[in-house]
Amino acid sequence: MLAWTIYITFFGVLVLMLLPRDNARAARIVALLTAIAGCVVAFVGAIQQANPGEVTTIVKVPWIPSIGANYYLAADGISLVLVVLTGLAAVSGILFSWNIEKRTKEFFAFYLALIGGVYGVFLSFDVLLLFVFYELTIIPKYFLIARWGSTRKEYGAMKLALYSFVGSHLVLIGLIAAWVVAKGQLGHASLDLIELSKVAFPVAFQHWVFPLVFVGFAILAGMWPFHTWAPTGHVAAPTAGSMLLAGVVMKLGAYGCLRVAMVMFPEGVREWQWAIAALAVAGIVYGAGVALVQRDFKFVIGYSSVSHMGFVLLGLATLNTIGLDGAVLQMFSHGIIAGLLFGVVGRMVYDRTHTRDFNDLETMQLGKLIPFAGVTFVIAGVASMGLPGFSGFVAEFQVLMGAWSVFPKLTILSGVGILIGVAYTLRAVQKGFYSDAPPKSVDHDHPFEPITIAERFGAVMLIGASLIIGLFPGLLMNWIEPCFNSPLSMFARLLVKGGSQ
């Protein structure tokens, strides 16, 4: 059933391509319907899955027998969480880009192609298939930003595309080497992730190939110091583009780290555990610190994404159940919250005021002019700070719990990152919406276009998701926990030593 998320989405791309060129309205509706259908299928399929702790095969047919590749789609609890996230992000992204007038049909075609690729990555249990979907997302990203973006869009788009491509090529090198070694050990060619997760790669081999694959994926997860694509990319992207970049694309990277790099090379992870944690914490603190001094509203959110993704990587590096649980939950939580923040800044504020400069925004008193945006941003900001009651709290708390037992000093340091996080969020709220600076000019005395129904829907949907998971984390934890707890799962090898500390 879940496979239909992919098929429906790509079918939507086809339908969009066949639509007449200038019918923007039809394009929007087709895109929205496709995204909703995908989202519903994701939800229903996820709920129907009986045992989230096990990998449930959806379809497995031979694809290229000579190299052992299968068309193998399956899902476990982690896939379920991320597929649901993708569904939510896709729908809200379309709601927040309802006002795209320039080449609407092409915009949504690229948008849905990206979403389809993302669904594919989360559901692939064949490494080659996963890689195919992973690379498939690069091209739509590039065109979405370069064509429909703002501020230095071509630079941002090319940077993102090249970073992604270099990352995926690092992965490719590692995969080819691993494929050859695994072939020697298994006696037959295999690209099946579950099979590869049981191969005992030589320790020395793991030590050098793991960082290659991990970094290759982590580039897209915004790991410091390879994060520089993220702020520029987010800022340059159109609203829906940054929502997807922060919401799901960065998760692709983190997911690849966990599902491919860590599962295949557990010895490699143990060797590099400290380095990953250190880089993750560096990202948390650095991202937060830089966010604190930005003048451009979107850069604040862009750097905050780097900071929050640091928690995901830190959680991965703990190699204990609670840390990994937290990491996966943080992927979901950040996807929702960052999407919301970008929605507010990109759509509600920038599309109306045409500026993101705090110096200009300070004089506008947006909190009074567009109160809905102000309130939404406050809620999103509070969620992003990690206040109890929102999903971010549960996630980051678990990550810190997990990290405390392994790297106490680094954990304290990341606490500093959280404090700075509070500071930059409050600063953004104050400067962006509730400044008491006197109005500088009367340029903006004309009322802004009121917040549309589409925006309200999107905002409420994302806030709701974050609240529900914050109050009832069990809903997702019931999917995530069994994946790491079961001794039979593909992660078992990863946790054997790390969890005992």
Place this chain on the structure above:
Amino acid sequence: MNPVNYLQILQLAAPETIVTLTVLVVLGADVTVLRGKSIAARFNIGALLAILGCASAALLAFMRHIEANLFNGLLVVSPSSDFFKVALLVLTIFTILISTSGKFTDHVGEYLSLILLGTIGLMFLVSTEDLLMVFIALEFASLALYILTAFNKHNEKSAEAALKYFLFGGMSAAFLLFGFSLLYGIAGSTNLREIALGIAGKGFDPLLLVALVTTVIGFGFKVAAVPFHLWAPDAYEGAPTPSAAFIGSGSKVASFYVLAKIFTLGFIGAEGSAAYHNFLSGWTPVIAIVAALSMVLGNLTAIVQSSVKRLLAYSAIAHAGYMLLGILSNTPVSASAMMFYVITYALTTIGAFGVVTVVEEATGSDTIANFRGLSRRAPGLALCLMIFLLSLGGIPPLAGFIAKFFLFSAVVNAGANLGLLWLVILAIAMSAVSFYYYLRVLKAAYVEDAAEAAPAIQVPLLTFLALVLLAFLVILFGVAPGLLTQFL
């Protein structure tokens, strides 16, 4: 010595014979019936005849399953060589289809028949295991290619390109012949298998090294590998675009096929090793160097090109580098991976050149700037271009990606202890570079707008049909490579 049985030769060389007859028909029709008709009509009818001939030859080669070896390897017919003839004929058909809209010449019959003559040379090239025949077939095909390059008489660059191509080609032929003569001297035979026996057990003598290097030089020119690549960018740029497509596709397929044959059949025992930290002199390290240089130089130079044809030429040099990896790793798996790569590459290249042809005819030049706004001016054409360039860049699920995966995994698998991994790392790193310049062209087509209110581009029907079919094949072989690998 057995008396020569001409009937048997004719039977074994039936596909070539059919194409030869087609040449006569096309030429004849053009000078008689079609005289006085418009160029477009002559092109269309001539193309139809040529395609009919090629298609029937291809069908024949595809249907028959014979193994034969005439005159001690001079003419070898096997299902494998027959499949490559089919591939060559298909490539020729596509080349003809994209040239039908050409306005660069009024010598339609001659142009079409030269393409066919070139194809005949290439067909003989893939069906021989004898150095003499290799040389004759290669020169026969090359002569046709030289003339095809010079065919645009309105363009000075065309003549310059052809002269350059011809001089370089002539020199490479000399090198090749020199190398072959040494081989004959060492082994006492021109037959590849006998050469292998002849040089086996003789150790590694300097004469063999000279023979080896000169052979590599000779073929290096033909496949445009660095440092013997200098003719390629000029030839690609100056030649009429369909001719460039033919040089970049059909001629490449045949050259790589025969190159692989010479090295893997003829130089058994003189492989050496190109493994990291474990170099041994032989032919593989020589090719490794040429391959590495081609990948690096081709990709880096392509970045700065403003003419799309030159860009494609440098990308062709880079791709030749990747393909050479398949030869030097020297296993049956890597050889078939290499052939998969060459064939899918050839299909993609014809497609890319086809798009360039249309844009060039419509806008007058092939610079990247002329591709601006293509997604609005000709959406279908732009989509085809995107598919071809992304495939060349190695983006899944297109054929170019899966070809790279096949090739690189086979190469790594071939070297013991991942010894050849360094070459693959280099290749993958360079392929990441290549993505940048393909994206530059696509950026012009999709992101930038045309300078003024540029009119829509009318894409000639036949060309468009060929492009759509090629794009379809590129996707098909990417999604279901088994359809092609079963023959390799």
